[in-house]
Amino acid sequence: MAWLAAGDYQVALEPDGKVACRNAAGRRLKTVPSKLKDDPAVVGLRQLAEWLAAHERQCLATAERWMVRSLPVPAAVIAAVWADETWRAVLRDLVVTGADGSVAGFLRDADPQRGLGVVDLDGDTVRLTDAEIRIPHPVLLEDLDELREFAAELGVAQQLQQLHREVWHRPADLEPAATQVDTYAGGRYEELRELVGRCARLGYRVRGGYTTVPLVDGGRTLEARVWVGDYYDYDECETGGLGWAGTEGRPVPLTEVGPVAWSEGMRMAAALYAGRTLEEEASA
Numbered sequence: 001m002a003w004l005a006a007g008d009y010q011v012a013l014e015p016d017g018k019v020a021c022r023n024a025a026g027r028r029l030k031t032v033p034s035k036l037k038d039d040p041a042v043v044g045l046r047q048l049a050e051w052l053a054a055h056e057r058q059c060l061a062t063a064e065r066w067m068v069r070s071l072p073v074p075a076a077v078i079a080a081v082w083a084d085e086t087w088r089a090v091l092r093d094l095v096v097t098g099a100d101g102s103v104a105g106f107l108r109d110a111d112p113q114r115g116l117g118v119v120d121l122d123g124d125t126v127r128l129t130d131a132e133i134r135i136p137h138p139v140l141l142e143d144l145d146e147l148r149e150f151a152a153e154l155g156v157a158q159q160l161q162q163l164h165r166e167v168w169h170r171p172a173d174l175e176p177a178a179t180q181v182d183t184y185a186g187g188r189y190e191e192l193r194e195l196v197g198r199c200a201r202l203g204y205r206v207r208g209g210y211t212t213v214p215l216v217d218g219g220r221t222l223e224a225r226v227w228v229g230d231y232y233d234y235d236e237c238e239t240g241g242l243g244w245a246g247t248e249g250r251p252v253p254l255t256e257v258g259p260v261a262w263s264e265g266m267r268m269a270a271a272l273y274a275g276r277t278l279e280e281e282a283s284a
Contacts, residue, residue: 006041009033017049052086059090063135063160068264069216070140072099072132075116082110093156095147095163098130103141106156121150139167139263168266170257179251180241184226184269187239187276192229195237198275199228204268213268217258221247224265226272239276242269 003010003022011032012020019042021032036042066073081087093106096118108125109117115129138144148163158164189195199211206212210225227240242265244252257265 004041004045006036006039009036011036011039011041011045013045013049017053019045019049056086056090059084059087060160063090063094067135067137067160067162068260069214070134070137070218070260071216072134074132075110075128075130076112078107078116078133079110079112090159093151093154093158094135094160095141096128096133097136098128099132101134101136103136103143103147104128104133106151106154119154121147123154135162137167137260137263138162138165139169139259166267166270168263168270170254170259170262174254176253176255178254180243181254181266181269182241183266184273185239185241187273189237189239189275190277191235192237195228195239195272195275198272202268202271211268211272213264215261215264217261220258220261222252222257222261224261224268226269228272239269239272242266 001012001014001020003012006021008024009029010022014020019032021029021036023029032042065071078091082091091107091110093108096104096107096116098104103121104116105118105120105126105128107116107118111117115127116133117125118128120126141147144163144167151158151163156163196206196211199206204211204213206228209227209230211228212223212225215222215224222244223246224242224244226242229237244254244257244261244265246252
């Protein structure tokens with residue numbers, strides 16, 4: 001942590017993004033004195049903290065998009081961003097696969113010349129030299145429980161939710177013509193703005209009365225959507241059923257929804273339902 005002069009004090013940026021301050025005698029202060037709020041060093045550190053936080057969010061969002069949309073990622077891209085501490089923290093220990101889709105192991109290193117270093121399922125460190133890799137969605141990992149156990153043995157702590165992301169598997173006994181799942185329908189909210197606010201906090205977009213998440217599964221572009229209510233009605237509302245639509249906006253039969261799209265759609269619906277007003281709260 002590098003200290004910068006700020007008047008008669010010194011300031012520095014702590015790992016948690018807060019600005020630390022110490023006086024001329026070197027004693028740490030609990031807070032930054034108010035007279036330093038416009039000091040160039042303090043302003044610069046706070047702007048840097050904001051940029052770093054935004055950069056971390058962007059890295060996480062990009063890596064999650066690679067996983068959720070089953071996108072192939074050039075190994076050269078992984079190697080190029082590995083020097084960035086934030087990118088490295090996001091990518092480290094993610095389960096990756098080679099070009100053929102077989103699980104390679106936990107990502108531990110990336111070098112432009114030597115390839116990607118991974119810890120395989122035997123606990124050995126090997127080099128992955130494929131031109132492209134994938135960060136598989138956990139619903140696609142057949143040995144997910146074993147991978148979770150092995151990750152615990154290795155002391156793996158993923159920044160991006162992959163191994164410990166909740167997954168839902170599509171039932172085999174669906175009606176051929178069905179286009180909606182009502183498992184998480186009926187989650188009541190006292191006001192529409194509460195439900196819309198929860199959508200925003202969870203990172204889901206709301207458009208035309210639906211909260212949505214764009215997905216790519218097996219090369220097919222889909223959009224999972226849950227009815228949340230009309231903006232013109234701010235009274236009590238509840239979550240609707242979950243459905244999927246294709247690029248043309250038409251409902252997709254549930255039997256045609258792929259495993260990743262199904263899991264992510266159910267994840268969204270469950271998260272919205274979890275924020276509902278409980279009966280005991282309503283009667284309080």
